[in-house]
Amino acid sequence: xxxxxxxxxxxxxxxxxxxxxxxxxxxxxxxxxxxxxxxxxxxxxxxxxxxxxxxxxxxxxxxxxxxxxxxxxxxxxxxxxxxxxxxxxxxxxxxxxxxxxxxxxxxxxxxxxxxxxxxxxxxxxxxxxxxxxxxxxxxxxxxxxxxxxxxxxxxxxxxxxxxxxxxxxxxxxxxxxxxxxxxxxxxxxxxxxxxxxxxxxxxxxxxxxxxxxxxxxxxxxxxxxxxxxxxxxxxxxxxxxxxxxxxxxxxxxxxxxxxxxxxxxxxxxxxxxxxxxxxxxxxxxxxxxxxxxxxxxxxxxxxxxxxxxxxxxxxxxxxxxxxxxxxxxxxxxxxxxxxxxxxxxxxxxxxxxxxxxxxxxxxxxxxxxxxxxxxxxxxxxxxxxxxxxxxxxxxxxxxxxxxxxxxxxxxxxxxxxxxxxxxxxxxxxxxxxxxx
Numbered sequence: 001x002x003x004x005x006x007x008x009x010x011x012x013x014x015x016x017x018x019x020x021x022x023x024x025x026x027x028x029x030x031x032x033x034x035x036x037x038x039x040x041x042x043x044x045x046x047x048x049x050x051x052x053x054x055x056x057x058x059x060x061x062x063x064x065x066x067x068x069x070x071x072x073x074x075x076x077x078x079x080x081x082x083x084x085x086x087x088x089x090x091x092x093x094x095x096x097x098x099x100x101x102x103x104x105x106x107x108x109x110x111x112x113x114x115x116x117x118x119x120x121x122x123x124x125x126x127x128x129x130x131x132x133x134x135x136x137x138x139x140x141x142x143x144x145x146x147x148x149x150x151x152x153x154x155x156x157x158x159x160x161x162x163x164x165x166x167x168x169x170x171x172x173x174x175x176x177x178x179x180x181x182x183x184x185x186x187x188x189x190x191x192x193x194x195x196x197x198x199x200x201x202x203x204x205x206x207x208x209x210x211x212x213x214x215x216x217x218x219x220x221x222x223x224x225x226x227x228x229x230x231x232x233x234x235x236x237x238x239x240x241x242x243x244x245x246x247x248x249x250x251x252x253x254x255x256x257x258x259x260x261x262x263x264x265x266x267x268x269x270x271x272x273x274x275x276x277x278x279x280x281x282x283x284x285x286x287x288x289x290x291x292x293x294x295x296x297x298x299x300x301x302x303x304x305x306x307x308x309x310x311x312x313x314x315x316x317x318x319x320x321x322x323x324x325x326x327x328x329x330x331x332x333x334x335x336x337x338x339x340x341x342x343x344x345x346x347x348x349x350x351x352x353x354x355x356x357x358x359x360x361x362x363x364x365x366x367x368x369x370x371x372x373x374x375x376x377x378x379x380x381x382x383x384x385x386x387x388x389x390x391x392x393x394x395x396x397x398x399x400x401x402x403x404x405x406x407x408x409x410x411x412x413x414x415x416x417x418x419x420x421x422x423x424x425x426x427x428x429x430x431x432x433x434x435x436x
Contacts, residue, residue: 019043037400039390047072050414050421052398060396063413063425069257069282070328071414077285080324081317089317092119092310102319105326109264110293113273118299119291119314123253123280124152126290129308130249130276131156131214133294136302138246140211141173144201148179148404150223151216151251160216163223173210175201179224180233183359183370184378187230195236202244215241215248219266220255225403226368226410228260228361234270247275247298253290254366257282258329258415261339261364269363284321289314334415338364345411345422352426354433356384365417368402369409380405384436391432397425 022043026034042060046053049071052060062072070077084098092099103117120126135141143160145151150163158164159171170176177197180190202212215237221227238248255266256279263269265277275298280290291314302308312318329335342364349360349369358372371388373381385407392399402410413421 038393040393042393042398049073050417058396060393060398061421061424062398063411063417063421064399065414066254066259066412067281068286069259069415070285070325070332070334071416072286074285074324074328074416076328077287077321077324080320081287084317084320087316089315091312092314096316096319098316098323099314099319102323102326103314105323106291107293109326110277111268111273113295114277114293116296116299117291117293118308118310119289119318120280120310121288121290121313121318122152123251123278123290124154124157125310125313126253126278126280126292127151127157127216127249127251128154130216130278130292131160132306132308133276133292133298133302134214134247134249136306137298138211138213140213140246142202142205142210142212142214142246143171143174144198144205144212144215144241145174145176146179146217146221146224147176148224149176149216149218149221151218173205175204177201179221180227181225182227182229182361187233190227190230191233191236194233195240198237198240202240202246206244212241212244212246214246216251217249218251218254219270220260220363220366222254222366222410222412223402225370225408226362226366228269228363228366231262231269232271234267234272238270238272238274248272250274250277252277253280254412255363257325258335258338259364259366259412261335261342264335266363283325284318285325287318287321289318289322329415332416335364337417338415341365341417341419341422342367344419345417345425348422348426349429352430352433356381356433356436362411365411365413365415367411369411370403371407371409380407382406385409387436388429388432391436392428395428395432397428399425 043055044052045055052062107115145160148163151157151161158168160174180194182190205212241248250267252265258264260266267274276292276294278292283289356371359370361368371381371385373379385401389401400410402408
């Protein structure tokens with residue numbers, strides 16, 4: 001995969017002296033592993049709702065940031081964090097009503113079968129713990145994930161996160177399968193092929209003496225190129241892993257918390273029953289928290305026999321932040337807003353007349369636009385995609401790119417995104433496409 005929307009050394013020479021200095025200081029103290037967005041990186045100092053402000057006071061429309069799911073510095077979340085920080089913040093080995101209240105509120109948003117939660121601080125930790133549990137309950141180690149999936153950064157999880165690049169080796173117990181490409185295959189073909197690919201991966205694992213433990217998917221395939229439909233296409237794949245004695249883990253770190261509009265959780269759009277659901281990023285609107293929601297029978301033996309403790313996973317401040325997020329989604333009708341504004345935005349995107357737009361897809365406020373060079377062959381055009389992303393940045397509209405060919409425009413704004421915000425994005429994108 002090309003490194004989508006990344007700042008490079010070639011871009012460095014185009015910057016002014018002040019930017020040179022800050023980047024040099026950053027590289028000296030943070031080292032070479034960190035990345036920056038955009039050919040001209042942003043120096044941000046403040047956020048408010050759907051807008052970010054740079055050091056010069058310029059305002060940018062944030063149509064990408066999923067971490068601040070309710071918008072930057074939402075007052076309800078800020079108040080909850082501030083109030084609880086002033087009272088108590090400690091680990092979860094003491095009784096605390098706020099933690100239990102939050103756990104009850106969170107699990108109430110899931111189907112009844114998913115009724116228990118284990119808290120962590122990051123999505124990487126959540127997926128790491130999910131893998132530990134899957135190995136324990138199945139006796140297997142085999143993992144099936146999609147070819148460009150991202151599930152986290154711990155040593156174990158990096159082995160089934162192929163989007164980290166060729167230098168991060170996949171585990172010998174990992175099998176990757178193509179993402180469900182709804183642009184190049186019909187709905188029936190998407191469902192049949194994805195299920196068939198999972199079954200083939202199961203056969204290959206067994207042939208190599210590896211017992212399948214789990215199938216894990218980000219339920220909107222965020223890194224693979226954003227594939228939301230057709231609804232229901234996950235079912236044959238989930239049936240296949242269950243028949244093989246494995247478990248299905250729905251990674252809802254990016255598509256969860258009402259983002260897809262139609263449902264609170266992405267997996268619900270497919271009529272499937274996960275054994276575990278991992279959550280993170282949007283959970284605290286920027287406060288670091290994550291976790292696993294799971295069926296009680298999955299954890300029944302692991303819990304008493306395998307020691308698990310996370311000092312600050314689900315601490316009182318995290319619980320206050322999480323509860324404020326769920327309350328805000330309900331009070332402000334943000335799942336419905338994601339559905340309605342998302343449909344409005346997709347209709348507007350599909351109305352843009354430009355041969356480079358091959359496909360517009362997604363659900364709610366999670367949208368992918370496939371940029372192509374040749375309509376007849378559907379050839380991906382990564383170079384044009386990069387120009388579009390950076391041209392929008394120059395017009396103070398922030399999006400990014402993803403997919404195996406780095407040619408999918410990735411639009412994923414805060415849930416408070418309005419029709420007026422959508423019009424700003426549409427107008428800017430139309431202008432960029434006309435001059436691209």
